[in-house]
Amino acid sequence: MMDKDSQQPFDVLVIGAGPAGMAAAVRAAERGGRVGIVDDNPNCGGQIWRGAEDDHGQEATAWSSRLRNADITKLFGMRVFHQPETGVLLAEGTDDVCELRYTNLVLATGARERFLPFPGWTLPNVMGAGGLQAMVKSGLPVRGKRVVVAGTGPLLLAVAAYLRKQGAEIPIICEQASWSSLARFGVGLLGRPGKITQGLQLKKELAEIPFAANSWPIGAHGGQVLESVTISRGGKTEVIACDFLACGFHLVPNVELQSLLGCQISGGFVQVDEFQQTSVQRVFCAGEPTGIGGVELALVEGQIAGLAAVGEKNAAQKLFGERRESHRFARMLDRAFRLRPELRSLPSAETIVCRCEDVPYSRLQEHRSWRAAKLHSRCGMGPCQGRVCGPATQFLFQWNPDSVRPPVFPARVGSLGRVVSGL
Amino acid sequence: MLKMQCAKPIRKRLRKRNIKRSRVPLSKTSSVIFAPSADLTTEGKEEFAVLRGFHFKLDRAVMVPVQRHWILSTLSVELGKDRIGARGYALRDGMNAATYDVVIVGAGIVGAACADECARRGMRVAVVDREMVGSGATAAGMGHIVVMDDSEAQFALTRYSQQLWQALRRDLPEDVEYDQCGTIWVAADEEEMAEVRRKHDYYAQRGVPTLVVDSEALQRLEPNLRDGMAGGLLVAEDAVLYPPCAARFLMERAQELGAQLQLGAPVTQIGEGRVRLSDGVEIAGGMVVNAAGAWAPELTRGMEIKKRKGHLVITDRYPGFLRHQLVELGYLKSAHSVTSDSVAFNVQPRRTGQILIGSSRQYGAEHGEVDQAMLTRMLRRAQEYMPGLGQMSAVRTWTGFRAATPDKLPLIGPWPGDKSLFLATGHEGLGITTSLASARILVDQITGAKPEIPIEPYLPSRAVKEVAHA
């Protein structure tokens, strides 16, 4: 089907096929470049547009069809894990590994949920909010199940609405942010009619579901599997029986590949110029890794990156205004859903923080840095490479992440030891 | 407020004898630490502290026993016009201005073992490290406790140290992951089998139990080795451990005996009983030990140590896949070249079920980045011996720098040209194994005790490029 291993470099290679990556690939290809797009999922859409196309509205359908119809080499089910030399990436699939050469690179690696440890959070059926949604989209039946949705961020509402549509009962949505910051966010939305419409739509779908601000889970209980959740709600605790806890604390960007490539990262986000170019020449970045801003910002940044990567600076410039609008929304998001300091005291001494290596909170307190904790407690040394406990400890202890080494994602020994042609 | 004064006649004497030698002026308010070795006595009603022959009058002293040390806290020192100070018994903040019997630069496994050994022999010890405990070559190495027979001296040191580890084994906490899994030296062909038999004889003569295994026996011991290996030599007492936690264990033991540890303190200069930190603070000690691994030459010019870069890869957990540490005998051919880059098949089963894959050796590389060509060679070599490794999930790779000497023996002992300076470095790939024995013979030399093995082969005087006489 496609010459995966071609020595011929792509004019533009896009990593990540969520909204930002799709937009970048489509705009670059429409200008006639030789474009490739890679994603570890079997389909495009990323996390936000995962599953059936028609569930996500016209915008998703339109971009999917533009991507389908454009002359773009699609490498789905392939995960990039290494850059053995400048201009070459290695990606691994279920049974194969391929070498991808590029002239320009667009990194649209998206975001993941932030998880915070609290007693019981390792019980089966305690999942991320997006995590449970993804499982349901993959076929997990939730009809008649009770699901407590908790954490922070706009994702909670979308997930609750989706789960309810699938037949789940939602006894409560717990949002850690205060009413006042939510209210400021709501007022801020007045300048964004699209967001209001979305919000109203959600509101309709969420009718009669109790929504509590100033509330968060403080314990999950059960023997082998989750049975109930204790929440702190406006200073009081409450136990709620449930089958699932869908719990995420907003999003953290995936910047491991950017870091491996040497792109400058500041405050956790990839630094880009007005054309979405990173500190590394010809390496662009779009979407959540440059700042958590949602689909619209991802789409406009992706387009700018795709156009700039093929040298269409004028066309890219026309999108700057739209991007400014979306940036405002991103800043509002950041302010409204900032984590409250009380969440730092959620874990007890025995609470597991690193789930790969089962490192409890008490073993981390004695350390002064992420590296010291890694070396002496094994925290972050498991296969998730600190993707879960890293952001958690960053919040709990203000530890900064380490430098990144290949593989940026676990890969087979045989793939890692592949001979790269030309080396 | 407590007061400490020099009795007048003594003060004069002090001024005469010591004012020029004094390196650490006592500040108006200082804490003073007296170690048991500081010869502290009090006389009559008026209390005198006698420190190394210098008498101090103590107006009112509260002496708090802390571990085996006496601490006189927050003394106000009456100094008069002359800012005299008995060399360094003042502590400005933490340990910065104190005097120690030994100041050790480097908190890797060798520095930690030296600190532990010094503290156990009653010395006042300070350890400084630019980063944290066990974070240099200690964190980068494989963590084996092995006997080696490149030379008689290498054998003596590795065997002595292995026995020290065995004696320590009961005390090691769980996270040190000590596992006496044994090493199998794998012979790929008949030529290497001859080497197996030679090694067996060598070890047998020296009381190390080993077992020659043939092709079938090897296959039973390690079913995931590829077919057709000629056999191997099982060295049953060899072990593996997790080095950062081993270093931390030794350091904490030293700290319990009063050793002071300062981390995140880069050292810019050492010599003549002093260690200068990058923030300008000086720590005075009777002796200074340079245990800075591959960075030791930056502090002590003229020693012949080169950085030898290595790569390692660790997999996810596959319990049962591998049972012994395996090393190819071709290692002897490949790893011994002093100049060229080489790789060798060397895998270890970790107590976690993970498999640690090595090894590579590279000279001249200064940067810690993963070198794809070396990584590829190393992993291909590993897969030639154990094809099943290819399908395993690799979770991490890393690199590190070993401190390599031309004759592959460490530098342990006094540095010619500075009587107060001792070296404990140059351990190349055997620092974990030989750390305990290195510490023993180093401290034997400092204290004048009789070492259990001949120390001549390790003396730094053999490896001096140019002795810089001041």
Add this chain to the structure above:
Amino acid sequence: MHDSLLRAVTLSVNGSPVAVPAGATVAVAVAIAGQPCRRSVSGEPRGPLCGMGICFECRVSINGTPHCRSCQIVCEPGMEVRTDG
């Protein structure tokens, strides 16, 4: 639910047959079978957390290959899934 999800696929989880809608991931099959995906290094039962292949909590053994992230792999008829290592 989509047509593709209505057709059933049968696979085995720890030796017992489980029927799942076509297109379902192995993590879903394990959940329907009522099993945790794995035991943690200290022996706790664990199930999926992130649902997108990054947390490695949903690792199972599939057809003898350990450490497969079950949330990223679609069920195939006859697959043998084990959650007991």
